[in-house]
Amino acid sequence: MKQAFTSFGIFLAVAVLSIAGAWEEFDLWLLDQRMERVEHAPTGDVVLVEIDAKTLRELDQWPLPRAVHADVTDALVSAGADQIAFDVDLSGETDAADNRALVRAFERAEGRVVLPIFFQRERSGERGSRIVVTRPRADFAQHVWLANVNVTPDADGRVRQASYGVWLEGEFFMSLSALLAGRANRDELFFYVNYSIEAQEIPRLSYADILRGRFDAAQVQGKKIIVGATAIELGDQIAVPNHGVMPGPLIQAMAFETLAQKLEIRRSAIWMVLPGLALIVFAGWYFEKRLSWRAYLVASLLVLLALQGAGFVLFKHFAVDLETAAWSLAVLLLCAQILLSEISKQRVHILGQKRENEYRRLLMTNVVEGSTDAIIIADDDGKVELLNPVARRLFNVPNPGHSLRLCEVLPSGLLAHMEDGDGSAGEYVMRGAGKNGADTCLQYTVVKLQIMHGQARHAPLFRNMKTYTFHDVSARYTAxxxxxxxxxxxxxxxxxxxxxxxxxxxxxxxxxxxxxxxxxxxxxxxxxxxxxxxxxxxxxxxxxxxxxxxxxxxxxxxISKIDSGDIEIIEDEIKVGAVVESCLSIVRFWKDAAHNQFTVDLRGPDCLIADPRLLKQMLTNLLSNAVKFSPNDGCITIRSAAASNGDLHLSVSDQGIGVSEDVLPRITEPFFQADTSLARAYEGTGLGLTLVRSFVELHGGALELESAPGAGMTATLIFPAARVLNEGGAAVFASA
Incomplete structure (x- = not known):
């Protein structure tokens, strides 16, 4: 609710000030900026005949004789000018012959001439004083049109508005620009001159050139002509937006171009400003709770840019001056509101953070002081900043009256040990430092820190610190x-x-x-x-x-050699098939193997890097186990195959009694017997599979056993791919 009341207050304040016209000067400044950035070409229908410095130099007199004006009028009429408007005061009395000459010239113009009327107060600066009308001579007025040429500056002294005409004593006098453009608005007497029209592109001719005939008639044929003084020394220089000062006749030409191109600037009324203001304030209140303050500010900036962009587009294409000052101020005030709200939140947060930091500082101090580990904090120069009680007791440090150095606290051997290592963690044994001369083993860690302790030129200053933590692990060390x-x-x-x-x-x-x-x-x-x-x-x-x-x-x-590590393998390139056949030639003559059938299925690589003696012993031991536990008519199979990873699998399978799953993991232990009774049916020391496992592991391989009670056993020797030399052909045969 607080934000809603604040937003409503912003709306009321900006609305009241807008109605009071508080933003008028700023809106006029924005209008000037838009006119400066837009360009409109003139129609070319009006030509300015300038009484310029060249004219004054050639004629060498001022005011100019009215006979000269007559000659210029005749020259322009002869050239086919459509209308000739004089922005020159012809109200005074001069030479009678000159007046008669000018009257005859006006008669010959047949109603094409326009002469100025000036309105001014009797006493300058007094609003209540009577308005005095300065008219041309009566004999002039009989043959010409009369038009008002007055302009009124704004509060900043610049002329932005011209008039369609003036009501005076029930009579409406059209302005010079309105008369030439053929447009009059008797309800809205004033319009804003569009200074985005390129004044330098309006055709101009020197008064002297017209007088001397030094011009092309095509330049004025069918054109509206404005004759007036532009020389600086004549003083008819008026402040206008974007151009500094501009001669009065040129302002009349700009006013004509504005009316002729229908580029009168229409400024937005207060009834348009207030609804837009209400919409902006409502949107600001609505999104204040839905956007973060950063997103809100970015959105506000985009709104400001959009307002100015819309004002520029409307002015360029439709000559509409969108008064955005009130809207922009409302956006800025809403931004200020959310910034103040965020500052208040941050202040509360900072105070809370400060209290939390103080609590953490006290907490960390208590933790460090009450820690069971020795903790030392020192800077890069070795100056000790903190030394907890455990560290004092561990390193026998008294309470000195001066600051300590790290080398005064830690033993030199410990410092050297930390410097020799990586400096972050390690262990060090202090000989005879414990009770009764026992060794003390310390496990230490060193953590590097950067602590901010100030700022220089808006950049934070950091101080390099190190935290040394020593944990007494003497009990573990002794164990x-x-x-x-x-x-x-x-x-x-x-x-x-x-x-x-x-x-x-x-x-x-x-x-x-x-x-x-x-x-x-x-x-x-x-x-x-x-x-x-x-x-x-x-x-x-x-x-x-x-x-x-x-x-x-x-x-x-x-087994003894394997345990002591004295056994060595003598490697050689061997043929797996040859070794298998050699082992079978021995087994065939065993008495117990007389009734067994042997099948060989060698589908794996035939060439292997191994110790021939150990491979033969491994196969002999596996065959011995297979013969021992197989029935008289049992079949014993020797297979080889290549695994997907390139390993060689060499297996011996039997159809014997098999072993249970709980016994299988222990069957390769030395001297293990599945049947431990004195009346067991099968003889043996329990070392055969132990040796097989040890020998194959010496080759970097492994022994895998698969068995189940009554389903026999498969023992597989796995040799790594690095020992397999080539992919041999298959050899399958049977032997009784």
Missing amino acids: EQAIRKAHLQEKTASRAKSEFIANISHELRTPLNAIIGFSELIASEIYGPLGDERYKGYIADVTGSGRNLLSVLNDILD
Whole structure:
């Protein structure tokens, strides 16, 4: 409601002032600006015959003899002038012969001549004084038309209006311009002269040239002629808009052109101003709540430009002077209203922001002072601006009577550590700085800030600051040291275990090789028969057990090498099909594989970069598992295929017992057995798949297992695309 009352007050104030004519001078100024920017060509129907400096110089007298006027009149009539209007005072008494000559010239003109009538007050400056009419001599008036040539300046001294005529004592006297143009308006006596007509383009002839016959008759034939004084020394110079001063006869010519082209300026009346004013004020009130103040100001600026643009267009094309002063003032007052409202809002906001900033300052001070971390704020020069109590205690800083430097607060080693690093974050251990000489580990962060502390030449001044935050992480540091020590001990124990296993394996393999060798020697009966056939069975059992034990020792030794990182792969270009066939040639002679059927389906690339020994061992281990868990008539399939990303998939599938989903993730753990009972049906150490996984990972690949109870298992070796050399052809065959 407050905005509505304010808008209504703006409307009333501007309306009252408009009715009182308060904007008249500004509206006239706008009219002058529009006339200055518009150009209209003259019709050429009027010719100005100038009593100029040339005329005065040649005739060398003033006032000019009336006989001379008679000669000029005759010359113009002879040239075919349509009308001849004198803007020269012919009311006084002069030489009688000259008067008679001029009367005869007027008679010969046969009503084409117009002489001026002057209206003026008896006492200049007194509104109530009697109006005196200055007429031409009676003998002149009998043969001519009489016309008023008076002009009245506005308040600023410029002549903008001319008259259609004047009523005096019941008689209407037409103006010179109205008479020549053949237009009179006895209701509206005055009209605004349109000074956008190009005055310099109005045809002009010198009075002396007419007198001496130095002109082309075609220049005046059928034209309206205005004869008058234009010489500056004759004093008939009148102030007008946009042209400075203009001779009176030229003003009469401009008035004629205005009437002849129907370019009289029609100014908008007050009954047009008030509705427009009401519309502008209502629109301003309506949009004040719907637009931001910036958008409102931009819209107001566009409205002001639109008003002036509309005024210009109307003036140029229709000679209508749209008085926009009141409307423009209303727009400006509405803008001032919204600006004052916004300033009031901003003032309230600034006060609230100031209170909030003070609250934040107090809050941050309390946070910094009450923080459990050590906080130091210093400038680029190392001058300490703030040091909280935790920092004082941590770095043993007393309360000095002078400002501190950063180098006086922080240990030199800590400063050097921050300078050597990236300077934003890190950790530093202060040896023996804790209780009972314990180490203190600090985690620090450094944040760079720019704080505005003034302005210079309307530009803000910033001060570079740094905030140092130190968090005591000694407990974590101590725990990490303990964990690191435990890991070191664990690694040492693991290495000792690996070395022990390697040594034991070496010590066991030497006599085991002897046992296997001698048992094979005895079984071959090189030095004679054994005798009892049961000895042959015993020797066969000893040889088989020895080989199994040797295999277990080799697997344990490989696991030990992998754990210790001592195993290396010897890479070479190998043919996948050849390695598969080599493994199958070994497996075929296994007793347990006698009744199994082997199928090979190699559709992937055949050339691979890998360790031939490890690849053969991986395939042998997978085939061993497949044979072990497959039924006697089971089918074991070896496949290869290229993945979409270029990897090589080499898989071994069986139709064995399979494993459950919960056991599958653990099946590659060392020594893991799905059946842990003493009466389990299948022998083994549980290291085969562990070695396969480790060997394929050494090649940058992976082992994938798919299985379900009763559905067998598929073990897939995945070798990365970087190890695949080419796309080999497919090879599919079966082996019993």
